[in-house]
Amino acid sequence: xxxxxxxxxxxxxxxxxxxxxxxxxxxxxxxxxxxxxxxxxxxxxxxxxxxxxxxxxxxxxxxxxxxxxxxxxxxxxxxxxxxxxxxxxxxxxxxxxxxxxxxxxxxxxxxxxxxxxx
Amino acid sequence: xxxxxxxxxxxxxxxxxxxxxxxxxxxxxxxxxxxxxxxxxxxxxxxxxxxxxxxxxxxxxxxxxxxxxxxxxxxxxxxxxxxxxxxxxxxxxxxxxxxxxxxxxxxxxxxxxxxxxxxxxxxxxxxxxxxxxxxxxxxxxxxxxxxxxxxxxxxxxxxxxxxxxxxxxxxxxxxxxxxxxxxxxxxxxxxxxxxxxxxxxxxxxxxxxxxxxxxxxxxxxxxxxxxxxxxxxxxxxxxxxxxxxxxxxxxxx
Numbered sequence: 001x002x003x004x005x006x007x008x009x010x011x012x013x014x015x016x017x018x019x020x021x022x023x024x025x026x027x028x029x030x031x032x033x034x035x036x037x038x039x040x041x042x043x044x045x046x047x048x049x050x051x052x053x054x055x056x057x058x059x060x061x062x063x064x065x066x067x068x069x070x071x072x073x074x075x076x077x078x079x080x081x082x083x084x085x086x087x088x089x090x091x092x093x094x095x096x097x098x099x100x101x102x103x104x105x106x107x108x109x110x111x112x113x114x115x116x117x118x
Numbered sequence: 119x120x121x122x123x124x125x126x127x128x129x130x131x132x133x134x135x136x137x138x139x140x141x142x143x144x145x146x147x148x149x150x151x152x153x154x155x156x157x158x159x160x161x162x163x164x165x166x167x168x169x170x171x172x173x174x175x176x177x178x179x180x181x182x183x184x185x186x187x188x189x190x191x192x193x194x195x196x197x198x199x200x201x202x203x204x205x206x207x208x209x210x211x212x213x214x215x216x217x218x219x220x221x222x223x224x225x226x227x228x229x230x231x232x233x234x235x236x237x238x239x240x241x242x243x244x245x246x247x248x249x250x251x252x253x254x255x256x257x258x259x260x261x262x263x264x265x266x267x268x269x270x271x272x273x274x275x276x277x278x279x280x281x282x283x284x285x286x287x288x289x290x291x292x293x294x295x296x297x298x299x300x301x302x303x304x305x306x307x308x309x310x311x312x313x314x315x316x317x318x319x320x321x322x323x324x325x326x327x328x329x330x331x332x333x334x335x336x337x338x339x340x341x342x343x344x345x346x347x348x349x350x351x352x353x354x355x356x357x358x359x360x361x362x363x364x365x366x367x368x369x370x371x
Contacts, residue, residue, distance in 0.1 A: 010198035011287065015338030015351075086336055087355040 022079030025072045032069060133157040135212060137166055139178065140195075140220035143229040151175075163203035163211065164192050167219065167231065179230040187345065190281030194231050195220040200286035202345040223286040238282045241298045246324030247305035252316035260314055272311040275304045275353055277346045284340035284350050296329035300340035300350035303331050307353035310360060310370065318370040322360055331357035 042050035056062060085091075091099065134154040142148035153170045164182055171178045182192035187205040194203050196211050197218050211217060225233035242248075253260065262269055284300040285291055291299050306325045310318045325331045331354050340350040360370070 007195075007198035011339065011343075013339065013342040015336075015342060016289075019335065019337045083336055086351075087358055090352070090356065090359070 018079065018082060021075055022083070025075040025079065028072045029076060032072075134215070135166065135208065136216040137170065138216070138218045139167075139170070139230065140218070141178070141230045142227070144227060148227070157208070157215070159209075161208045163194070163196055163201065163206045163208060163217070163219070166208060166217070167194075167203065179228070179232045181232050188279060190279035193222055193281040193283050193286065193345075195223055195286065200283040200343055202281055202283060205345065222282055224288065224291045225282065225286065233282075235282060238285050238299065238301070239280070241302040242280075242305060244324065245298045245302035245306045245330070246321045247302050247309060249309060249312075250315060250317040250320065252314055262313055266313075268311050268313060271356070272308050272313075275308045275348050275350070278304060278348060279346060281345065283343050283345055287339035287343040289337055289339060290333060290335050294329065294333055297333045298325065298329055298331075300334075300354065303334070303357060304340075304348065304350040304353040307356050310357070319364075322357070322364060322370070325357050326361045331361065334358075 039050070039053055042053065085099075133156070135157045136152055137155050138150050138152045140148055141151050153174050155166050155169050155174075158165070164185065167178070167180050168182075171180065180192070180194070182204060183189040185192075185204045187202055190202070192203045193200060195201075195218075196203065196206060197213065198220075199211075200222060201211070203219075208217065219231060221227045221231050222233045225235060225238060228234050264273070278301060280301060282301065284304075288297075288300055290297050303325055306321050309315045310321050312318075315321070334351070334354045336351055336355065338351045341348070341352070344350065
């Protein structure tokens with residue numbers, strides 16, 4: 001690891017990591033969107049080429065990439081919500097703890113329903 | 119009855135710390151120099167630098183004054199992290215008996231561990247972070263309720279010692295030389311909420327100009343590394359909210 005990267009990582013803290021994940025997921029989505037619009041544009045006048053692409057979309061690797069895409073979207077959305085809460089809600093640290101506990105509690109309940117459904 | 123003398127610093131048996139300093143000035147390339155420093159049970163990072171300067175190499179330049187965390191002059195990068203060195207114990211930061219010290223990030227180096235803090239302080243002025251008096255010395259002292267919500271917000275940041283740790287920690291400052299930085303903006307937020315401040319709108323004008331609060335990416339390194347446990351990122355968020363409210367017509371007073 002280069003010295004500069006090592007020094008940067010030595011300054012890493014949870015909020016910094018949240019910032020980096022938000023940025024990197026955003027960049028990933030920026031790379032995805034032109035490709036996405038290009039595929040959509042095929043539907044207009046190049047049906048054969050679109051069918052070829054859709055066949056490709058059945059590959060397992062492609063499904064895995066779709067999981068990655070949804071993951072990036074979720075990461076970026078929660079990153080944005082976090083940022084809006086951070087900047088627009090002047091909460092005290094006690095209020096932040098309560099909010100985090102509420103999110104954790106609702107996550108626990110929803111996962112228990114999900115597990116039952118599976 | 120005389121009290122037994124308890125040595126405040128017990129020396130470990132010949133144990134040494136390996137301390138690497140980043141040295142050099144603006145005219146030459148920086149270089150790294152490693153010193154073996156006697157290890158003590160209770161030893162601050164500033165003690166280590168002082169030992170080097172007094173016993174190994176008198177040409178080492180560094181800056182300090184009070185040694186009790188009040189003056190804000192001894193901040194340096196310790197293993198890549200900005201810290202007040204007079205109140206940072208070596209035992210908390212040394213890794214495998216080694217430590218790397220460098221001048222504060224985001225500021226020009228004068229020599230060795232001494233940085234030119236002009237840019238840092240000039241930005242306090244640019245953020246209009248100076249009190250605009252609402253009364254003269256002939257007026258009676260204004261009564262301020264210390265428990266009022268506004269005063270509580272203003273009080274939150276008054277313990278800032280101008281050490282520039284937040285400025286060195288900030289990645290936005292690193293990428294944007296015009297950015298005013300966490301300390302100046304936090305000071306502006308304090309003034310903005312001070313009932314004795316005559317012109318809070320002038321403060322808001324200054325901090326919403328180019329390089330002001332809207333340049334902040336809310337990374338939060340300022341809050342993570344402030345040695346006085348202050349919260350500049352929340353103060354800057356306060357300025358952003360005040361700016362947004364003013365956009366929709368709200369005025370402070």
